[in-house]
Amino acid sequence: MKHRNLNRWIAIGLSIFFALIILGGLFTYGYLRISELSLYAEHLTEELAAANVSFSEKTDALSMRAFDLEQKTVTLSDTLYTAEQTIENLRRNLEAVQNRLGGFEQTVGEISGAVITLEKLSKTDPELLQKYSKVFFLNEHYAPERLVEIHSDYVYSDRSIQQIHMLVWPHLKDLLDAAKVDVVDVYVKSAYRSFDEQASIKSAYTVTYGAGSANQFSADQGYSEHQLGTTVDLITTGLVGELTGFEKTQAYEWMRKNAYKYGFVLSYPEKNGYYIFEPWHWRYVGINLATYLHEGNKYFYDLEQREIDEYLPTIFD
Numbered sequence: 001m002k003h004r005n006l007n008r009w010i011a012i013g014l015s016i017f018f019a020l021i022i023l024g025g026l027f028t029y030g031y032l033r034i035s036e037l038s039l040y041a042e043h044l045t046e047e048l049a050a051a052n053v054s055f056s057e058k059t060d061a062l063s064m065r066a067f068d069l070e071q072k073t074v075t076l077s078d079t080l081y082t083a084e085q086t087i088e089n090l091r092r093n094l095e096a097v098q099n100r101l102g103g104f105e106q107t108v109g110e111i112s113g114a115v116i117t118l119e120k121l122s123k124t125d126p127e128l129l130q131k132y133s134k135v136f137f138l139n140e141h142y143a144p145e146r147l148v149e150i151h152s153d154y155v156y157s158d159r160s161i162q163q164i165h166m167l168v169w170p171h172l173k174d175l176l177d178a179a180k181v182d183v184v185d186v187y188v189k190s191a192y193r194s195f196d197e198q199a200s201i202k203s204a205y206t207v208t209y210g211a212g213s214a215n216q217f218s219a220d221q222g223y224s225e226h227q228l229g230t231t232v233d234l235i236t237t238g239l240v241g242e243l244t245g246f247e248k249t250q251a252y253e254w255m256r257k258n259a260y261k262y263g264f265v266l267s268y269p270e271k272n273g274y275y276i277f278e279p280w281h282w283r284y285v286g287i288n289l290a291t292y293l294h295e296g297n298k299y300f301y302d303l304e305q306r307e308i309d310e311y312l313p314t315i316f317d
């Protein structure tokens, strides 16, 4: 019995022994395994840390790069702005230069215009646009610069020789030709008259009508105007060679409507403050002034001499 018990204890002891060995083995294995795992974990942690460092380095590098790029963008945009400013300044300078040039050209134009006007004025006889009155006459020795003979086709009487200012003639010819085109009979009865010729006509009238009447209704009250060589007395058919009655003719009507286009105006209209109504008596004052008078329904003697004088440089334009 004792022996059986012993065996049993031995078996138990052995079992315990082996169990302990196994447990020890397991424990050792477990311990080793845990160590190994923890080492591995440590290793992973290190790697992770390293990866983190590398990532953050790369991030830093990238952000540096981005900063760098931003700087460059700022610099470029500054440069661009400067360039734009320069271009704007250049444009302004160019504009200023152009303006100055324009002003210069304008000044040159104005100067040359003034020179032309002065040259024309120096060559234009100021008497041609002078107002004459009962108290202000042309000098008796005055004679126009150059006279030309009016072609006999335009003169009422074949036997009379009529002369006119050389520069007025082309305008008078245009007028008479235009009247002909409109089938209106207009002829020159009398044009340039010297002081002496005029004096003799006037004395004839003085004999006929008396001195008082002759002054008021002389043969032709605007005698100074005839002495200028720019003035004509017109006549038409059906008046038996007389000037009176001209206002009732188609020729007069045509003249009222068209004469200004050729630079001619009626010096002494009805109820003028100077002389009697002289519908036949037409004076050349230049197209510009004649047009101004026609459009304003004014007469030459209504204007101030100062205003008239402005038209002198362009009288023959």
Ligand SMILES: [Zn+2]
Binding pocket: 220, 221, 222, 226, 231, 232, 233, 280, 281, 282
């Ligand atoms: Zn006359």
